[in-house]
Amino acid sequence: MGFRTRILGAAAGGGLPQWNCGCGNCRRARAGAIAAQTQSSLAVTANGRDWAILNASPDIRVQLAACPALAPTGPREVPLRAVLVTNGDIDHVAGLLTLREMQPFKLYATAGIHEVIAANPIFAALKSDMVRREAVALEAAFEIVPGLRATLFPVPGKVPLYLEGEVVETRAMGEQTVGVRLDAGGLTAFYVPGCAALTGALAARVEGADLVFFDGTLWTDDEMIRLGLGRKTGGRMGHMAMSGPEGSIAAFAPLRIGRKVFVHMNNTNPVLDPGSPERAEAEAAGWIIGQDGMEITP
């Protein structure tokens, strides 16, 4: 007995199509030529009855409506027991506002991320007598849902964009950006939707895992700039690219991992187009390109 995972949303912030984007992928998604993808979220369960959601995306309402396993089982009964957020980015916390309907669950995050959320009065919509906010220490395993243990650990990253000051540390290690280790029935998975670099320590941590979901934001570090859609590199945004000698595909190549799945793809990433050579290259390197609704069991 292990656990089940379901990708609720495979895209990065903005989704595919992104509301204001006329790039090739967004135009093809609007035309129905490639599959639309909602924003970054993963659902997990060990027993099939009690679910946790890792990251609450702005698209959570449509994501849940498309997921029969998470549909209400009574007038106000749902299988959702816990929500965990891995950073304070809008694509990972805005969906909490949708979960406001007087429904009890536990909200797990580091103390640092809880502070970011609590600084906003609007999140009082999650009433304290309904939603218990649990501060989780780094490296301390806890049972997120029955039969499934979770452990948070720091990964190189940065504060949310809306909190950036004049100087931004893009590879900070601390409570602002974390990954999640999941353990059940002797199987191990990792969920790391945002990561600026695969450090040696991080590589050693994931080595031997049965399943890894990893940051697939960009194909190349300067993708947004070359397309004329932004002024920032992936590194500046706190994300390592997939391709190139410094990329995640190269970094993971020597590691023994059961299955490797890219998630959190930006709308500009060519791998979102099933016909692209980049998609073929990533798949040839042993990666699965995550898709909305995909269920992957380690």
Place this chain on the structure above:
Amino acid sequence: MGFRTRILGAAAGGGLPQWNCGCGNCRRARAGAIAAQTQSSLAVTANGRDWAILNASPDIRVQLAACPALAPTGPREVPLRAVLVTNGDIDHVAGLLTLREMQPFKLYATAGIHEVIAANPIFAALKSDMVRREAVALEAAFEIVPGLRATLFPVPGKVPLYLEGEVVETRAMGEQTVGVRLDAGGLTAFYVPGCAALTGALAARVEGADLVFFDGTLWTDDEMIRLGLGRKTGGRMGHMAMSGPEGSIAAFAPLRIGRKVFVHMNNTNPVLDPGSPERAEAEAAGWIIGQDGMEITP
């Protein structure tokens, strides 16, 4: 030359289906037996090129993806020029977080509502050099998009749920809950998605309008309580019901209005089911039940 309106979302907060709701309407919507509806928002234009959105719902990404008239016209060009919010409720402001992608537009609201938004650091995602926040005085007309004038006016209502204290004034008149009058080419429309009572002054204001969109949250004041889904009346939530001697259908009956459209329907409202006797009753009284994607021109 008048103007065009498009209902982006016809449902109240939570939408249809609501994520945690197993009521009859939500079950039927999940099964595809009745149409799903997204949350409260109206798009308006006078020239067909420059659009304003009245209320930014959490569903705005899927709403815009379903609306060709608002699709990007270039890599980062969109026809959206302005967003106006009529209160600080989550179903009306959370979508602002989705509009964060470095896109210029004007954000119109009363000073009181701007204060509610600005108290949340997360809305700094709308960068001040991109999104100009314009405080609009009550009763002062302004050009919201070329050729279309808008005027805000107070309607009986309350502060957002997440700001409620121990004592709540549910029919307060001020800057926290407003309606919008729209004027173009000699035609007049009103948009009032939340309203606790049709006062004499409000009735006199809308008298003779070509088009009115009005608060259709509940069919009966005790609807949530009777269904076992809540402890609050419509009145307590700041919404007048459709039916009964105190309801909006009765209140509007003596008024001369070109077209009357209910919007902001809660998922429990029986009019959302096209086969319901309540729907027939509302339509017999001259009301249109708003639906996602419906375009209505005064």
